[in-house]
Amino acid sequence: MSYIIIGIVFMFIVEHSTNTEKFRQYITNPKAFMPFSWFERITGIFFWPVLLAVFLYFFLKELFK
Numbered sequence: 001m002s003y004i005i006i007g008i009v010f011m012f013i014v015e016h017s018t019n020t021e022k023f024r025q026y027i028t029n030p031k032a033f034m035p036f037s038w039f040e041r042i043t044g045i046f047f048w049p050v051l052l053a054v055f056l057y058f059f060l061k062e063l064f065k
Contacts, residue, residue, distance in 0.1 A: 004045060004046075006048060007044065007045035007046060007048040008045055010044065010045075010048040010051070010052060011036075011041055011044040011045055011048070014044065014051075014055060015036055015041075018033075026062055026063065027062070
C-alpha cells in the first residue's frame, strides 16, 4: 500500500513541477509542456523508482548544462 502512495505523491510532484514557470524557463522543447494522460500517471505510480532515476538524471543534466 505504501508503494502506491509513494507513487501517487511522486507523480503529483513531477506533474506539479513540470507545470511551473521556473520549469518553462529552462526547457525549450515544446513537447515537454504536454499534459500527462491517465495512462502515463498510472504507469508512473507503478514504476516510480525507475522513473525517479530517469527524471533526476535528466533534470540534473539540464540544470547543470
